[in-house]
Amino acid sequence: MSKAPASVSKSGTRTVAPGAIDHSQELGHGNSPAAWTCVIVMLVGALIAAIAFVIASTPIFIGGIAVMVVGLILGYVMRKAGYGVEGSKLKNSGH
Numbered sequence: 001m002s003k004a005p006a007s008v009s010k011s012g013t014r015t016v017a018p019g020a021i022d023h024s025q026e027l028g029h030g031n032s033p034a035a036w037t038c039v040i041v042m043l044v045g046a047l048i049a050a051i052a053f054v055i056a057s058t059p060i061f062i063g064g065i066a067v068m069v070v071g072l073i074l075g076y077v078m079r080k081a082g083y084g085v086e087g088s089k090l091k092n093s094g095h
Contacts, residue, residue, distance in 0.1 A: 032090065034083040038075025042068045 049064025082089035 030085060032079075032083060032085045032087065034075050034078035034081075034087070035085070037078055037083075038071050041071030041074055045069075045071055 045064045045067030047064070048067055049061050052058075052060035052064055078084065079087065081087075
Protein backbone atom coordinates (compact mmCIF):
# COMPACT_ATOMS: atom_id res chain seq x y z
CA MET A 1 0.00 0.00 0.00
CA SER A 2 1.31 3.40 -0.96
CA LYS A 3 1.91 6.02 1.70
CA ALA A 4 1.56 8.83 -0.85
CA PRO A 5 -0.70 11.57 0.46
CA ALA A 6 -3.81 12.77 -1.30
CA SER A 7 -3.56 16.25 -2.77
CA VAL A 8 -6.17 18.89 -3.52
CA SER A 9 -6.17 20.43 -6.98
CA LYS A 10 -6.91 24.10 -7.72
CA SER A 11 -10.54 23.21 -8.51
CA GLY A 12 -10.99 21.82 -4.97
CA THR A 13 -11.29 18.16 -5.93
CA ARG A 14 -9.17 15.57 -4.19
CA THR A 15 -6.84 13.41 -6.18
CA VAL A 16 -5.47 10.22 -4.70
CA ALA A 17 -2.23 8.58 -5.69
CA PRO A 18 -2.73 5.44 -7.82
CA GLY A 19 -3.02 2.36 -5.62
CA ALA A 20 -3.82 4.40 -2.51
CA ILE A 21 -7.05 4.01 -0.57
CA ASP A 22 -9.37 7.02 -0.49
CA HIS A 23 -10.67 7.34 3.09
CA SER A 24 -12.67 10.50 2.42
CA GLN A 25 -15.77 8.61 1.21
CA GLU A 26 -18.48 7.67 3.71
CA LEU A 27 -18.82 3.89 3.68
CA GLY A 28 -21.60 3.59 6.27
CA HIS A 29 -21.80 1.20 9.19
CA GLY A 30 -23.86 -1.62 7.66
CA ASN A 31 -26.78 -0.78 9.94
CA SER A 32 -29.53 -2.80 8.26
CA PRO A 33 -31.86 -5.69 9.09
CA ALA A 34 -29.80 -7.96 6.83
CA ALA A 35 -26.54 -7.11 8.61
CA TRP A 36 -28.01 -7.43 12.10
CA THR A 37 -29.65 -10.76 11.29
CA CYS A 38 -26.43 -12.11 9.81
CA VAL A 39 -24.36 -11.04 12.83
CA ILE A 40 -26.81 -12.30 15.45
CA VAL A 41 -27.25 -15.72 13.82
CA MET A 42 -23.48 -16.07 13.37
CA LEU A 43 -22.88 -15.11 17.02
CA VAL A 44 -25.33 -17.79 18.14
CA GLY A 45 -23.48 -20.29 15.94
CA ALA A 46 -20.14 -19.23 17.41
CA LEU A 47 -21.55 -19.64 20.93
CA ILE A 48 -22.80 -23.15 20.10
CA ALA A 49 -19.43 -24.08 18.57
CA ALA A 50 -17.52 -22.67 21.57
CA ILE A 51 -19.62 -24.59 24.07
CA ALA A 52 -19.25 -27.75 21.99
CA PHE A 53 -15.48 -27.25 21.89
CA VAL A 54 -15.33 -27.01 25.68
CA ILE A 55 -17.42 -30.15 26.21
CA ALA A 56 -15.56 -31.94 23.38
CA SER A 57 -18.61 -32.71 21.26
CA THR A 58 -17.73 -32.86 17.58
CA PRO A 59 -21.32 -33.17 16.25
CA ILE A 60 -22.48 -30.10 18.20
CA PHE A 61 -19.36 -28.21 17.11
CA ILE A 62 -20.12 -28.96 13.46
CA GLY A 63 -23.73 -27.89 14.11
CA GLY A 64 -22.48 -24.54 15.43
CA ILE A 65 -20.34 -24.05 12.34
CA ALA A 66 -23.39 -24.91 10.20
CA VAL A 67 -25.44 -22.26 12.03
CA MET A 68 -22.72 -19.71 11.25
CA VAL A 69 -22.84 -20.64 7.54
CA VAL A 70 -26.65 -20.34 7.60
CA GLY A 71 -26.29 -16.85 9.11
CA LEU A 72 -23.94 -15.80 6.34
CA ILE A 73 -26.31 -17.10 3.66
CA LEU A 74 -29.31 -15.52 5.41
CA GLY A 75 -27.61 -12.11 5.44
CA TYR A 76 -26.80 -12.40 1.72
CA VAL A 77 -30.35 -13.46 0.83
CA MET A 78 -31.86 -10.64 2.91
CA ARG A 79 -29.55 -8.10 1.25
CA LYS A 80 -30.61 -9.32 -2.19
CA ALA A 81 -34.27 -9.17 -1.08
CA GLY A 82 -33.91 -5.44 -0.34
CA TYR A 83 -33.18 -5.42 3.40
CA GLY A 84 -29.54 -4.34 3.10
CA VAL A 85 -28.14 -0.81 3.39
CA GLU A 86 -30.28 1.49 1.21
CA GLY A 87 -32.36 -1.53 0.19
CA SER A 88 -35.64 -1.20 -1.66
CA LYS A 89 -37.67 -2.53 1.30
CA LEU A 90 -36.32 0.05 3.76
CA LYS A 91 -37.71 3.52 4.15
CA ASN A 92 -35.39 6.33 5.15
CA SER A 93 -36.65 7.50 8.54
CA GLY A 94 -34.29 10.49 8.55
CA HIS A 95 -32.38 9.64 11.72
